[in-house]
Amino acid sequence: MAMESSLWSTCDYSHNVTFFYNLVGKKISVEWAPRDVFVIGLGLTVCLIVVLANLMVMAAISMNHRFHFPIYYLLGNMAAADLFAGIAYANLMLHTGPWTSTLTKEQWYIRGALIDISLTASVANLLAVAVERHQTIITxxxxxxxxxxxxxxxxxxxxxxxxxMGLVPSLFWNCECDLEDCSTVAPLYSRRFLIFWAALNLLTFFIMVAMYTRIFFYVRYQISHMSQHSSEIRHRQTVFNLMKTISIVLGAFVICWMPGLVTLLLDGLLGKSSHANAYEKFCLVIAECNSLVNPIIYSLRDEEMRRTFKWILCCLCGRGDKQMELSPVEMYPPLPEEALGCVQKSEDPAVCPEANNKESSWTTPGV
Known part of the structure; x- marks a missing residue:
């Protein structure tokens, strides 16, 4: 009890943001350099594109009834996380450089919390998508x-x-009561929290990669041994294409965020000797690009998503029809899941006539 009392008695909440930056040796710019102005201008432009692109994804999923299924709602929520990330990065750009010294500790914590929330939401969404795909594709x-x-x-x-998770550092897991535990990348954060946070995310990455690897090889094995029934071929090819799209999204996320998480982990483990400040900005730029990559992947990989994007843009320009035209895919929709189970057991469609007439409970009228 005496030791705990002594520990808390060392807490001094009167220190400002500049004190912590000076403590860990992280320099705060005094005036704007031309390079800083260029970087911030470019960063804000990218943030604007990120917000607009992910709004397009969310609008497409909302307006096209072919996307009214659990997997697409989760992908739409991932787009919401990317949109939130764009806002978080814009807030970071507007509170960096010489502006950093003007921040209160509360404002600094909010700046970091927004980034933490967007990353955690993205990782949690990817994990939810992985579990959903595992439950469906295995069958x-x-x-x-x-x-x-x-x-x-x-x-x-x-x-x-x-x-x-975004509020944890500001509420209790920071270094204000243990100055030797301060991070060099995020001077008010506890190095132990960075180790926990980075290790947890990296572990989640490896779990998801393992799950997708297992699913990917399972689907390839199933396709190589499937029958020549046209409905079964079409279903499994659709499953495989959706699987590849989600795998690319996961791969892009891991590639973009891995350098930043490794940097935070090294900073937490080694402190100043990690020299993390020398390359943290590059890692942040790569991480920011991830929020822009996903809408590009959707538009390149999903023909229906691309067609919906074009329809939305035409409507915004006043050249689109209010009613979305049916695509060939919609004219010949995939069989419901009940029918798919029948097809896998028998190639005779007469075996399951009732299943072929059932509508999916997720399908809603078109816009």
Missing amino acids: MQLHSKMTKRRVVLLIVCIWAVSII
């Missing part, structure tokens, strides 16, 4: 049978966990 279904209520509850839980 060679296109979409899961999760109810809308469960998907909404899952999305709410993702954001609740993300907000809690």
